[in-house]
Amino acid sequence: MSSKYRTLVALSHAVPVPALFALDDAQLAALWLNHGAMRDEAQEMFASIRLTAGAFLDRDLDRLDAVAAPQWAVDADARLAAHLAAAGLSSADVLAVRSSGGIEDGAAHSFAGIFESVLHVEGMAALKEALSEVWRSAFSRRAAVERLRCGLLDAPLEMTVIVQRMVAARWAGVAFSHDPIDGRPEMLIEAVQGVGDALVSGAAASQSVRWSEAGLVGDAPLRDAQEMLVELAAIVRTVEGQLGTAVDVEWACDGERVWVLQGRPITSLHATAxxxxxxxxxxxxxxxxxxxxxxxxxxxxxxxxxxxxxxxxxxxxxxxxxxxxxxxxxxxxxxxxxxxxxxxxxxxxxxxxxxxxxxxxxxxxxxxxxxxxxxxxxxxxxxxxxxxxxxxVRGDWGLITQPTEDGGVLCECSADGLLAINRGSAQTQAFVIGSDRQVSGAQSAAAAPFGAREREQLHRATHAAVARFGPVQLEWVTGAGQLRLIDFSPIKSLHVAQGDDGHEEDGRRTISPGFAHGAALVVPADRHLEDISIAATVSISHMPSAESLGPAIVRLAERARAGGGSMIVVAPRPYAALAALIPYVSGFVFEQASMLCHLAILLRESQVPAVASRALYARGLEGESLTIEARAARTSRETA
Incomplete structure (x- = not known):
């Protein structure tokens, strides 16, 4: 059971707590036929948010909203009736159904107000609906964003649901054993007349009183309910002693006695300037x-x-x-x-x-x-x-440039954008700006979007960057007739493939030179793989581990290891996440690929042969063994 429920049970031996019971994941699994599937689907979405560092947060939150509703077991009503009876309750009672998440009410993060509570629940049908609503709030949009903000995406998806007798409250609110703003040891009580959730949610204006050295001060008529306040103060001190720290206590008074609905540490106690x-x-x-x-x-x-x-x-x-x-x-x-x-x-x-x-x-x-x-x-x-x-800056085109050994500049561009080129998902074209700032006839179509002024800027800045930073390639965006220099990437060698646009006579395009032969390791077109490749969690400066990129890449790496290092990766695009496979395979074949994307750079630095070839790619999909004979490229300059 969760800490919140255990705390209430422990406090019930010292202070008044309404009759209650709780349903943990094991008990909910007996009520819902698809409990495991719902939990796994939600956990998968949290893993996606973590793996992509929230780059696709809104889309992943939409998918969380779409997680299926619970499918109730045929004996669910009987099971719930037994739980109610064991706690001295029945479905005829007016109940409150509250959350008790595994990450709630911690010393550092309370998650207060993040999960749902359903009040005034009457009847079995309403109880079942309330249980579903409270449990699903564990992976609501609000809960997902709060987990992300607190760095708790990896925390287990646990939600115990508390069912409790509803207090017919005349007064209800929150009592703090210390001032939650400045930490002074003065009890602060805030309350509303009626149900306290209106106070917690901010829907109703509260009255407040404080016990200070000057005595009881604050708003009437709350200040005038002194008998209730004295009882409440004693309860708060007892809860503070039980938990061993400054506390805030949710409470309700039905005119006969004060009931404790929740007790937790004050997470804001150590607030500073x-x-x-x-x-x-x-x-x-x-x-x-x-x-x-x-x-x-x-x-x-x-x-x-x-x-x-x-x-x-x-x-x-x-x-x-x-x-x-x-x-x-x-x-x-x-x-x-x-x-x-x-x-x-x-x-x-x-x-x-x-x-x-x-x-x-x-x-x-x-x-x-x-x-x-x-x-x-x-x-x-x-x-x-x-x-x-x-x-x-999305722009009209993304570009990457490198100098050539004869004083020109190799340019690779795509209307799919700069990020897509870098991470391997773009369709690209290549051309070379000569030292005379001209482009050869065969490459003119690719260079058409870039006029004489832009070609001059590309050429001059690219050579200046290499003179300033050493071997690098520059990353650009262009739109509305203006070039913007966005970033650069250090590389070990400045690469120029043979032939027009890097294509050999049979249509193959050399991405990384060398020879390899082996069985095909097919990587299907996969949106998740593209997402990981685009996200900032994939390093572009060193080889990522398969484990850091999630289960899909781990499974591919396990197959590659089982192949003894001889398999050839067959993928539609040079996705950046595939860099994790480089140590375990002998080569790569792509349906289409950029020469200057990040995976291509790592392949050349690791001396792993790779080609873009529709014919070889199709053979790989058929399960044939493949042979790569990629011609060595001319290289303008290399570093140790």
């Missing part, structure tokens, strides 16, 4: 170091963006090229309560969409700029967070 309203920002790339000092310590991703992209932004500025916009933000919920402050932040972005990097668990979220305010209100808490917001 740092929790005061806070909202400030500065330019992440171009601000001076002294302007960044107030935001330190920076999260790892902000440090990464700052250290890598600031030099690139300065280089772009020096060569007359626009760069990406990013703001470093520090703030909390209180700081952005003022709508004008939130509007001022959103106004800093000139694109229709932004990218939010909020925490290690919530990365690379692409949002319409108009929805940024609502998302921040979802994830900001009382303590200030430091995070990054970037313009998302």
């Amino acid at each position: 740092g929790d005061a309203a806070h909202a400030e920002w500065t330019d992440l790339y171009l601000a001076a170091d002294e302007d960044i000092a107030a935001f330190r310590p920076l999260p790892g991703f902000a440090n990464y963006f700052r250290s890598k992209r600031r030099p690139l932004a300065l280089l772009a500025h020096a060569h007359g090229v626009a760069s990406g916009t990013a703001l470093l933000v520090r703030g909390n919920a209180g700081g952005f309560e003022d709508a004008s402050r939130m509007q001022a932040l959103c106004a800093r972005f000139g694109e229709d969409s932004v990218v939010l990097d909020f925490s290690d668990g919530l990365r690379q979220q692409v949002l319409p700029t108009g929805e940024l305010a609502s998302r921040l209100r979802q994830v900001l808490g009382a303590k200030p967070s430091t995070f990054v917001i970037r313009d998302y």
Whole structure:
């Protein structure tokens, strides 16, 4: 049973607690035929949010909403009647059905108000509906976002449901043994006349009283109900002694006695001045170091963006090229309560969409700029967070460029966008801008979207970047006639494949040179695989482990290991997540592939042969053994 239920049972030996019982997962599984399937489906969605660092949060939340409803067993009514009778209750009683989640009421995170409660439940049909509603609140949108905000996506999906006699309350509310704001050892009581959930939910204005050195002070008529308040104070001190810490107690009084509905630690007791309203920002790339000092310590991703992209932004500025916009933000919920402050932040972005990097668990979220305010209100808490917001420049084309040994620049472009090129899901075209800034006739069609001015900028900035940073490839977006330099990636060699657009006479395109022969390891087209490849959780600077990318990649790696290292991966695209298979296979065959995507870079650095060939790909799907003979490419420059 959950800690919340165990706490209530333990407290019932010392203070008045209404008759109750609880249904844990094992007992609910006896009531619902599809309990395991519902739980597994919801857990899979949490795993997806974790694996992709929330990059597809709204879509995953929609899938959580669509989890099937419980299918009741034929003997469910009889089982519930037995549980009620064992607790001295019946379906004729007025009941309250409350949550008791495994992550509720912890010392650090209370999850107060996140899960559902259903009051005034009468009759077996209403009880069954309430049980379903409360249990499903464990994976509601609100619960998923709170788990994400608290870094608890990996916590087990556990929800014990408490069924309790409903108190016919004349007064109800919350009593704090210490002031929850400043921690002073003064009891604070807030209450409403009637049912207390109106107070907890904020639906009703409360009255409050406080015991201070000056005695009992506060609002009448609550202050005048002194007999009830004295009884309540004694109960709160008893609960505090039982739990061994400052507590808040949900209570109700029916005119005869005060009942305890819940007791838990005060998670806000150690609030500090740092929790005061806070909202400030500065330019992440171009601000001076002294302007960044107030935001330190920076999260790892902000440090990464700052250290890598600031030099690139300065280089772009020096060569007359626009760069990406990013703001470093520090703030909390209180700081952005003022709508004008939130509007001022959103106004800093000139694109229709932004990218939010909020925490290690919530990365690379692409949002319409108009929805940024609502998302921040979802994830900001009382303590200030430091995070990054970037313009998302979708543009008309994404490009990646590398210098060639003869003074030109190899360009690979796609209307699918820069991110799709990087992570291997794009359809690409390639062309070379010569040292004279011209493009050969056979490649003119691919270069058509880029005029003479853009070709000059691509050529000049690409060579300047290599002179400044060493062997790198540059990442660009273009739209409305303007190029933007977004990022760069260090590489060990600057690669140029043979032939026009890298194609050999038989239509094959060399991605990484070498020879390999082996059985096919087929990777089907998979949206989940694409999601993982796009998400920020896939490192593009080193080889990821299969275990870090989830069960689908683990299963592929196990098959590759069983093949003794000789199998050849057959995949529709060079998805970035497939990098985890590189140590266990002899080669890769793609239906279509980019030469400059991240997987292609890792394949060449690891000297694993790879080709794009529709014919070989089709043979691999048929289960045939494959042979890769990929011609060595010309390389402009290599590093140790």
